[in-house]
Amino acid sequence: MTDTPERIQTSEGKSRLIKHFEKSSINNHNEAWTNLWETNNDDMWDRGKPSPALINLIEQRPDILSPITADGRRKKVLIPGCGKGYDVVMLALHGFNATGLEISAKGVATAERYAREEFPSPQSYNFGSSTSRPEKGSVSFIQVYPGANLILSESDSCRLGKANYSIL
Numbered sequence: 732m733t734d735t736p737e738r739i740q741t742s743e744g745k746s747r748l749i750k751h752f753e754k755s756s757i758n759n760h761n762e763a764w765t766n767l768w769e770t771n772n773d774d775m776w777d778r779g780k781p782s783p784a785l786i787n788l789i790e791q792r793p794d795i796l797s798p799i800t801a802d803g804r805r806k807k808v809l810i811p812g813c814g815k816g817y818d819v820v821m822l823a824l825h826g827f828n829a830t831g832l833e834i835s836a837k838g839v840a841t842a843e844r845y846a847r848e849e850f851p852s853p854q855s856y857n858f859g860s861s862t863s864r865p866e867k868g869s870v871s872f873i874q875v876y877p878g879a880n881l882i883l884s885e886s887d888s889c890r891l892g893k894a895n896y897s898i899l
């Protein structure tokens with residue numbers, strides 16, 4: 732299994748992103764993000780793998796970031812603005828039930844495709860120096876609609892036939 736080389740975020744990439752948002756008012760930023768995805772400009776922020784700093788934090792602070800609660804339940808984690816889902820998959824590989832929120836439908840489809848490929852046979856870039864491999868959690872993605880105030884998620888009891896939703 733080979734690692735994908737890190738795509739360096741160039742100063743040109745940063746200035747393209749800044750210029751894009753300078754053209755639109757804060758009220759139009761949802762559309763501005765969607766536009767970047769629809770015009771295949773989603774490379775401007777993409778490092779091609781999860782955040783190494785987040786991996787280190789998760790692995791080095793199990794005292795506060797264990798994926799399991801004191802009474803044995805798997806913790807849920809929400810990742811707003813998840814993009815292609817690198818951090819969502821990485822967190823699920825570290826034992827969390829991870830849900831990514833993304834405003835772009837194309838972003839969600841891209842993240843779901845990435846998760847389908849990466850989750851079953853993860854590359855080494857998902858892990859840091861820790862050799863412990865907790866049992867995997869789950870991965871899901873939700874498309875956020877502009878103006879939404881509540882995000883509801885089917886809870887586990889739905890599988891038992893009860894109409895139960897959690898407020899995320």
Ligand SMILES: C[S@@+](CC[C@H](N)C(=O)[O-])C[C@H]1O[C@@H](n2cnc3c(N)ncnc32)[C@H](O)[C@@H]1O
Nearest residue numbers: 764776811812813814815832833834835838875
């Ligand atoms: C700078 S990118 C970061 C993506 C990802 N976190 C990463 O590190 O690769 C920001 C992402 O947030 C999404 N986004 C922007 N505003 C959002 C909102 N209000 N709700 C959900 N996602 C949003 C964008 O479409 C984009 O994919």
